[in-house]
Amino acid sequence: MDFITPTKLPGVVLVNPPRYGDARGFFCESWNRKKMSDHGIDIDFVQDNHSVSAAVNTVRGLHFQSPPHAQAKLVRCGRGALFDVAVDVRKGSATFGEWVGYELTAENGLQLLIPAGFLHGFATRVPDTEIIYKCSDYYAPECDGAVRFDDPDLGIDWGLSGSAVLSDKDEKAPLMCDFDSPFTFEGAA
């Protein structure tokens, strides 16, 4: 797979950083700003997040931060395996409401780049899964928002093997039909 692979959602790309294996294991540059910039992706990441989900079928999402604290995210799996999802919610976008999802595992080392203007969420495939992601703006709880992960209008196939394990916040998240997206196609970073 190439270093950068576009998806059907413009701006959402899969990143496949090379791994150099030897007798000890492997080495990988999980983030190299210049290399990304050479591929036309120039993002000033300012915060790294790391969470662990104990149970399989834990779903975190679908989340966003509104402008002026919208976040692009570069997501990878540190341990275990997860299914990572991006949904275009930029009003006026030709792909508004469409989603992509990819299996990111500790083993495959793949990363998903999700620009501002997209919802983000993931489901864990195995217990004790770690996610690590870079964010282009700081946490701003007043701008924090969510949409139901199982919204029928989105129709995301999460591939769950049982009931989703959710936070209280995600249980109460609104449906797309009640969600007034703060993002526009032109305004999205």
Ligand SMILES: Cc1cn([C@H]2C[C@H](O)[C@@H](COP(=O)(O)OP(=O)(O)O[C@H]3O[C@@H](C)C(=O)[C@@H](O)[C@H]3O)O2)c(=O)[nH]c1=O
């Ligand atoms: C996201 C975040 C949360 N927190 C705190 C708030 C709360 O007490 C605790 C847990 O927060 P949450 O329940 O929002 O965590 P979580 O459900 O893991 O939220 C995350 O989900 C994924 C899908 C994303 O894309 C992230 O941007 C973020 O929304 O951590 C921070 O201090 N900084 C942060 O950047």
